[in-house]
Amino acid sequence: MLYQYDVPITKKEAEEKLKERFRENAHVTDVRVVDILIMKGQMELDEVMEHWMGNMHVMKFFKDTQPEKPSDFLSKFYQGVE
Template sequence: MASQTAAVARGVISASAQDARVSALGLYRAWSRQIPFIIELFRLDKTEEECRAKLKEKFLINKNVQDVRQIDMLVIKGKMELEETLKVWKQTTHVMRFFEDPQTNMNPPKPFMDKFLDGR
């Protein structure tokens, strides 16, 4: 109990890596359970399988994170995202942005001034 109180005082929600793993898996299950409702709520043109695959992909991005504080922060952010989505504080475009390929935004278009100075 004392070690758990000390951990909370440092800003860590989970007392151990195992606790952080359990909370991350709980978040994954919560998102997974809400997928049919989110599809219906936002009238998405995605199937449940596509949504679950994207959810799994997003979680696997952070699979190598070992720091308990980072895991806790990611879980907190994930819970906030889920709450914002379920309370419809997001619009359909925000939810669809979840499905965008991050590689498409790697080369943003050049601003006008850069083009101008390049001589175009």
């Protein structure tokens, strides 16, 4: 599935992000909340599988794992950003 999107993410990184998303909700014990989280996850998976999400939508899941872009002039200059 990952190969169908033009994203700079490896299969290993995608698997780790999926595990991380599960661990974020490991503390939830209320059955109703668990059901809602399962439904939300299923909807997101369906959107990705049916290509209703674009590349940028898929990349939002990896936003915290991507290095921040430089904001000041010197950092941009050193990295060759215009």
